[in-house]
Amino acid sequence: MFKVSFFVDDKNLGEAFKRLTGVALNIEHAFVPNVEGRKNGKLRVSASDSTELLVNEMKKRKLTELTAGPAREIMVAMGMSPTSYSHILNQAVERGAMTKHKKPKGHAKVYRLMGSK
Numbered sequence: 001m002f003k004v005s006f007f008v009d010d011k012n013l014g015e016a017f018k019r020l021t022g023v024a025l026n027i028e029h030a031f032v033p034n035v036e037g038r039k040n041g042k043l044r045v046s047a048s049d050s051t052e053l054l055v056n057e058m059k060k061r062k063l064t065e066l067t068a069g070p071a072r073e074i075m076v077a078m079g080m081s082p083t084s085y086s087h088i089l090n091q092a093v094e095r096g097a098m099t100k101h102k103k104p105k106g107h108a109k110v111y112r113l114m115g116s117k
Contacts, residue, residue, distance in 0.1 A: 001025075051092045053078055058113060065112040067103075 008016045020027055057074050058066065066074070071085040080088075089111050092098040098111045 050078075050080065050084075050088050051095055051097060054088055054092060055097050055113065063113075065110050067108055067110055071111070 017027060054071075054074065057078060058064075061074075063070070066089070068085065071089055072082050075085045075088065076082050089098065089100075093100050093111070096114060098113055101110045101112060102108075103110055
């Protein structure tokens, strides 16, 4: 009998478990928050670190608020998928790092860092 450990991206975890069903005994899983890797030369980070990285990047760029366009640009610069910006922004709101406001004109949302006016 052998013990095998491997890292799987969260989107592929279900498929990995399906493939192991009936073959592996005592399947266990654990979330590893700080696993980093590279894909196509870009840094990849786990979901739990992405909110913190976004807030740090905003502070580094001296930004107090974001809309969709700049948020997408920051995500790409950090090596993340450009389509993940709304998920990360909503996650930041849920964790209390940002607040969400409606723009005075139109339907766009503005995300502000907590502690800034």
